[in-house]
Amino acid sequence: MFFNSLAFAIFLPIVFFLYWFVFNKTKSTQNALLIVASYYFYSCWDWRFLFLLVFSTFLDYYTGIQIEKGKSEQSRKFWFWLSVLVNLGFLGIFKYYNFFATSFSELLNSVGIQASPILLKVILPVGISFYTFHGLSYVIDIYYKRIKAEYNFVDYSLFVSYFPLLVAGPIERATHLLPQVKVKREFDLExxxxxxxxxxxxxxxxxxxxxxxxxxxxxxxxxxxxxxxxxxxxxxxxxxxxxxxxxxxxxxxxxxxxxxxxxxxxxxxxxxxxxxDIAEFWRRWHISLSSWFRDYLYIPLGGSKGGIWMKIRNTFIIFVVSGFWHGANWTYITWGFINAIYFLPLLLRNSNRNNIDExxxxxxxxxxxxxxxxxxxxxxxxxxxxxxxxxxxxxxxxxxxxxxxxxxxxxxxxxxxxxxxxxxxxxxxxxxxxxxxxxxxxxxxxxxxxxxxxxxxxxxxxxxxxxxxxxxxxxxx
Structure with missing residues (x-):
């Protein structure tokens, strides 16, 4: 169901009417309706992948609670890495397995070793990169004690699968959206x-x-x-x-x-x-993804605090990973690498924050x-x-x-x-x-x-x- 389709032009007014005139009594009924609408919206793409969305939602909901309840650091790490590895595992299988299998096979063939890759005949679940990053940021924030775990499954499910952002973002943060989800909304005409x-x-x-x-x-x-x-x-x-x-x-x-x-x-x-400049471009383009990689990859790697080689390393890592996030193709990785090269002179001259004014x-x-x-x-x-x-x-x-x-x-x-x-x-x-x-x-x-x-x-x-x-x-x- 595309935003620019007749189906969505029918779907949206119906959900809007039910939301404000039928299910508007409490926060719980509002959220329940949006969950149903979101799952229906997603199932219009391919209902089979709805189970993957629900599983991913339950995984992060449950592991988030276990991380918060963990009485030892070992227990907290176990649940944290379980969530991270399973999430990235699903993303890797559906999005990147064929790419790695084909690339490895081509590498072997280039040195004279004949190899035929075993490829998976699967389609990429729509929105998997986005809702996976929603869940990962939530679990990471709990592990580092930036937020508390959410115990209301409906509220958390809405945070992950809210239909306007479900298939192509923006990539939301629990600190921003969950507080809004947890209170009853009143209609605001403006x-x-x-x-x-x-x-x-x-x-x-x-x-x-x-x-x-x-x-x-x-x-x-x-x-x-x-x-x-x-x-x-x-x-x-x-x-x-x-x-x-x-x-x-x-x-x-x-x-x-x-x-x-x-x-x-x-x-x-x-x-x-x-x-x-290119630094300002990346502060203005796909802001939710750029800030996600900044907060959950670039800064944990050391950001710009280390020596010059650490700064260069971190810059190339974040841009190349950003390129790879977009798709399993060397063109995206090259695109990220090129942007890292563009950014490097600004970083070396400490001028990457020069253009932050209007x-x-x-x-x-x-x-x-x-x-x-x-x-x-x-x-x-x-x-x-x-x-x-x-x-x-x-x-x-x-x-x-x-x-x-x-x-x-x-x-x-x-x-x-x-x-x-x-x-x-x-x-x-x-x-x-x-x-x-x-x-x-x-x-x-x-x-x-x-x-x-x-x-x-x-x-x-x-x-x-x-x-x-x-x-x-x-x-x-």
Whole structure:
């Protein structure tokens, strides 16, 4: 069930009505309804994997209690590692087993040892990377005595499987969401309005920007050997806006839907393409994942407190692991490695925290430097995105090589219903709207909000009717 589907357009109002007008008596009834709705939502993908979600939920719920009750450090460690290893074990089997088996087989073949890997014929359970990280952060926080274990199974289950964030995040923390789940929610009209605006803006990003860019990005990447330099540059730019509109659009819809039920989720994007360096980019892009790796991997490894080699090691570990989290492919690992290289000069100069203030442009020399920094950061980000999008590392390298060596900058048209001119104009308008509203969560509220909402809905309906691309990119992770 996609957020941009007719099924969800029917599902959401029904759950909203039941939540506020039938099951609104107590916190327990509200949570119970959301659990049922969440399990139904997840079962629409594949009901068989619902059992995996329930098992993972019960595992972390039970081990969390045992860790807190443990009378010895040995007992606490046992339950902690049981949870961590089982969670990572499931993630490894479903997501990474075939990758490791194939890679090991190829390594043996390269040294003359013939090997045929035994592969598992399983599909990746949707959202497994996200709900696994929900549970892991909860158990880790209990083990280090940052939080208390949750004894109400329904409340904990809702924290893990809440349907707006279940399949593609944001990755929530128990310290943020569980306190909201444990109290009865009262209807807040202003919050609901904010939620509706955020949902609509998320659909604008997804349907108008991401899906339209996907048509061209897919055509260019699939036929890159016949594309000239200019088309290949456009392909990288189109994919950059596709993945941003797609994933940040999903996050906006998730946050907006959650506001309809009186629950606030963590913000996941903060206009990342206006970043002035790669460190700022990662503070603005997929914030919940970046902060998760910072708190549960980078800092435990020593963070930036050790010597220079420890800092370099930790930087490469966190970026490479982040890349690997996205998928079982060397392209994702390479993408993470490239971002680590981008980040390294900032780390060595201790300038990775320079750009934490609000972006201001007043049309002076300093403003020119800001704009150049933003464009440079976007450029190197697009280069890295080529590896993220390409099927293989060889394809990515040849793609970039052809940009440099082809040197043909004529305007090519592709065989589809949309034209490049209109798409470039639309991206330009989108960038201007985001720039003008970069201090807001979404641009539709405020002055003339009803007119902006009406125009946005008309545009969504118009583009959605002709769109041939529906899925969200991050569902595969």
């Amino acid at each position: 919050k609901a309005k904010e939620g509706v605006c955020q949902i609509i803006w998320g659909l604008v990003k997804k349907v108008i920007i991401a899906d339209t860019c996907a048509t061209y990005a897919n055509a260019i990447f699939d036929n890159y050997t016949s594309m000239n330099s200019f088309s290949l540059i456009l392909g990288a730019v189109y994919f950059a806006f596709q993945i941003y509109g797609d994933f940040s659009g999903y996050s906006d819809i998730a946050l907006g839907v959650s506001k309809l039920f009186g629950l606030d989720l963590l913000r996941n994007f903060n206009y990342p393409y206006f970043s002035r 972006i201001k442009v007043t049309w002076n020399l300093d403003s020119v430097k800001v704009i150049v920094s933003i464009l440079t950061t976007f450029l190197i980000t697009c280069v890295a995105w080529v590896f993220f999008r390409a099927r293989t590392i060889s394809d990515a390298v040849l793609y970039l090589k052809r940009i440099v060596t082809n040197r043909d900058f004529a305007f090519q048209f592709l065989e589809n219903d949309r034209y490049n001119y209109e798409l470039l104009l639309m991206i330009g308008i989108f960038v201007l709207v985001e720039w003008n509203n970069r201090t807001k969560v979404e641009p539709l509220s405020g002055k003339n909000s009803m007119l902006k909402i009406a125009l946005a809905i008309l545009a969504i309906m118009a583009f959605g009717t002709f769109s041939d691309y529906k899925e969200f990119i991050y569902f595969q992770f």
